[in-house]
Amino acid sequence: MSTIMYSFRSHFFKHLSSTTTLCASFFSGRRMCRPQTHSWFTSFTYTPTPHITRKHQGRFITTGAELSTPSSSSAPLLPSKASGGDSLTSSYLSVSIRCVKDVSDMLSEALLCYGASSTTVDESEDGNEVCVESIFSVSHDVKQCISLASNSIGLENIPSYQVVVHNQSDWIRAVQDSFQPVKVMEGLWIVPEWVSVPDPRATNIILNPGLAFGTGEHSTTKLCLFLLHDIIKGGETFLDFGTGSGILAIAAIKFGAALSVGFDTDAEAITAAQHNASLNG
Known part of the structure; x- marks a missing residue:
């Protein structure tokens, strides 16, 4: 079985978009409707590696990812608190x-x-x-x-x-102070890069959103995570179109998908997604 999800994070004011699955579930979001100065798509691709296997709510989950991506312009990420962020003075x-x-x-x-x-x-x-x-x-x-x-x-x-x-x-x-670990459901956490993991036994998605959409706090993201958790049984192919921080593409791999591909046109989102892929690899 192949599962495809398009995650268009925007509204109908500019580029009508939505988050859909093949079973026609729709969620609205934001961020990707910003006018773009280019029309090409930048992508990153996850493929699972079998070196870590965990049991999650009765289903085995293979974590780990290999990142394949074309070069893109750099964009700021949120530094760890240890770095202080003093270099970002703009x-x-x-x-x-x-x-x-x-x-x-x-x-x-x-x-x-x-x-x-x-x-x-x-x-x-x-x-x-x-x-x-x-x-x-x-x-x-x-x-x-x-x-x-x-x-x-x-x-x-x-x-x-x-x-x-x-x-x-x-x-x-201010974002660092406000972005705390999010318990999406039992056994699934979204954890900022600069915070210790609350439950090492759970499935933890480590995240640095940078300036991209997708921290796990937004209700649409949570709904998508619940949906993915229910429909991914193992071995699926997943597409996250308008991936933002990459949170859904990463979650798909952690839930057991065989291949997860994220697309985005926003350079800031691509930088964040690439970094988050490495954090969860």
């Missing part, structure tokens, strides 16, 4: 956008399609308005991005916003 833009609560989710997805690296909706405030926190590179025209995103979801006026310039190392430290 700046980025933190943008806070005020909007009505009803459109906050749509606006967040649209911002990702028009250049934002990440978005978060802060719903801690009372009332009808919320704050959409977003990250942009300093090269982006923030006003144009917000204008295009607003128009794409039918807003008549551009929401009010505030832009602050930050040092990238500050953002990386």
